[in-house]
Amino acid sequence: MAANMYRVGDYVYFENSSSNPYLIRRIEELNKTATGNVEAKVVCFYRRRDISNTLIMLADKHAKEIEEESETTVEPDLTDKQKHQLKHRELFLSRQYESLPATHIRGKCSVALLNETESVLSYLDKEDTFFYSLVYDPSVKTLLADKGEIRVGPRYQADIPEMLSEGESDEREQSKLEVKVWDPNSPLTDRQIDQFLVVARAVGTFARALDCSSSVRQPSLHMSAAAASRDITLFHAMDTLYRHSYDLSSAISVLVPLGGPVLCRDEMEEWSASEATLFEEALEKYGKDFNDIRQDFLPWKSLTSIIEYYYMWKTTDRYVQQKRLKAAEAESKLKQVYIPTYSKPNPNQISTSNGxxxxxxxxxxxxxxxxxxxxxxxxxxxxxxxxxxxxxxxxxxxxxxxxxxxxxxxxxxxxxxxxxxxxxxxxxxxxxxxxxxxxxxxxxxxxQGMPVRNTGSPKSAVKTRQAFFLHTTYFTKFARQVCKNTLRLRQAARRPFVPINYAAIRAECKMLLNS
Known part of the structure; x- marks a missing residue:
């Protein structure tokens, strides 16, 4: 029964046609429909036969580049048959989701990111094992390297400086290696520092009241005060104290210059409500793949801005509410489902009756x-x-x-x-x-990958002709020799799908037999 229990995260075979190969999918969700059936929300994987020849050439080029860059891995010489079968194990990940009936599951398999340090023969030695290294986008027909590839090899190693010998001094300038931002041995007490931070928050609240754009985003006094209490304001206040040698009067004057109070904003305030909604939609689709989020949803934002906003967004009540909502939805979803082994006969089975x-x-x-x-x-x-x-x-x-x-x-x-x-x-x-x-x-x-036969040995790998097995009677052999005017074999063989007028052959044969 364990082999027939399918859980979220399993890689499985799906059958959508009796004559086509299985689909390979990863189960993301198992949902029970209103009719009582179970549907699986799955991530799609594509085979080489599912993409265009142009993209296949691109995939082969990518594989060749990886092989040339790899200096530690020595692949054994593969036979033509092994190279051929290895292409059957290669898949292409996609970000596409689809829902399929769980009853179409035909078994489990294993899909892994291509490990450059492991021999490719290991994938052939294991049954139901596949690998992928590229991501396929079926909507725009592109093939890109997976962002999550394992960075193994000399090109990813850090340059470690030589160890100092005994008695040798470090000639590097410490000022270039670190920046001092706070002195714990300041003349101020903890109480005085806390009082200055309160003043900085008050200045930030007042600055938001004077700023029109902040008034729109923070319509109430409580929200403005909460925004002014964020880390960006406190960091600015502590940095101001350090730069003015912990002189309170000089630091306070910097908080309120001639142009008005200083307003410090972080990413949570800089983003509009519509941008925040776009970010949540992108996070739902791509997860923490910030490059795809920026490319498809927020191209006008920098990658640093998106990452910073993500970690600030996780501290908000909205994140907590979404987390609770997802937890409630997860409780209503199925954790696993039992699918009996499919035992119905395939329509492509051939009967053994005589001709x-x-x-x-x-x-x-x-x-x-x-x-x-x-x-x-x-x-x-x-x-x-x-x-x-x-x-x-x-x-x-x-x-x-x-x-x-x-x-x-x-x-x-x-x-x-x-x-x-x-x-x-x-x-x-x-x-x-x-x-x-x-x-x-x-x-x-x-x-097009269709089977092609020749008339030689059945073990001939090169199949050039379509052929059929014809066991003729003596009458048919006789008609071939006699009815040469009507039955022109050379012309008929060149057009194998055009029917032969055997009624005319029979009529001519009868006429010749009577004479």
Whole structure:
């Protein structure tokens, strides 16, 4: 039962289609709907097959740069198959959320930030293990490095100065290393210092009463006094005392210069109500990712200003109220949910019934198309010919199938165990075809990741032609030789999806037999 209990924070497989690979998501919330069903609010992860070729090239470039910069990690030489399968383990994090029915969960997996100090083979050795290093934004189609990457390596190390030898003096100037802002051995007593701080607060309250913009933001005397009691006012008062050598009369005169009382504001007062609302919305969406908050919600604010406002905002009553509200909402949400193991048969399962007579493209013969056209074909991935269960895979006109093991691999990792033509055609280029239209059709299929077959050995990794299995009768073989005027095989083979007029072939054959 532990394997079927799903909690917030778990990485899980979701199935949205019986023929497509699983979706990989992280559970953020488990909510019970009014109908009694459970919906999961999840964070989306994308595979390489889900993004454009331009972004895939960018991801490969980023991986190459990391490998070149890494000086401590020595990756072993990977085979073509391992490189191919490693791409199936790479994911791209997104900030996109969606709600999916919890009943579509098909199991747990593990997703981790790429560790540059760990061998990439460790991800292949573990089942249901994925990694990511880039963040994908599906709305603007961008791919960026994750801000939370582990900074390991020589480029992140501090330059440590040499240790002083015995008897050697430190030649550095202490005035350049530190700034003195307070003297605890001042002639003033603690009572006198507290009295000066009260005067500074009173001056700050009076300054807010004279300032029109402050009167709008702090409409009451109590709010103005509370704002004047904040740390920014106290820091200014203590700094003024130190700069005037703890002379109270001189320090008080500085608090009220000729232009009017000094008004000290911090980020809590500088921000408007609308800006505060935008900040809370951004914090709800991005958390403490201040770079994204500034970029998407508050571009006119500096990063320092946003961070300072955040820590001041945490001291307000509004933060306490939101924290209580979230705690109340969390109590109403589900902590975990039990999802039974999905046991319904997949619509892509192939029955094992025998074939029967039929037609293919109008030609008369015995084929396997009516009930199980894939019977006798090898697995498209491991080329096995025996399996306890077979699954149809790819476009229906291609008539490809996968064994049970490769089908599970396809559902989990979104690819086949062996490289397809699009990845190996550089190593083993396909032979040219007679018709240029056929070549363009095959190239387009390889680009789209569709299965492509040739007429050679089933273990040929380079698949260049679509083909079907046709077991002809003697009558069909005879018709091919006799009816050469109507049945032109060369022209028909160049257009495999155009039906053959077998009624005209039959009529010509009968006429020739009678004569």
């Amino acid at each position: 029967k007579p039929g037609t293919v493209n109008g030609a008369v013969g015995t084929t396997f198309q009516p009930q199980n056209p894939l019977l006798g074909r090898a697995c498209e991935s491991c080329y096995a010919t025996q399996s306890h269960q077979w699954y149809s895979w790819g476009p229906p006109n291609m008539q490809c199938r996968l064994c049970a093991t490769c089908w599970l691999y396809w559902k989990k990792y979104g690819g086949l165990k062996m490289p397809t033509q699009s990845e190996e055609e550089k190593l083993s280029p396909s032979p040219p075809t007679e018709d240029p239209r056929v070549r363009s059709h095959m190239s387009r299929q390889a680009t």
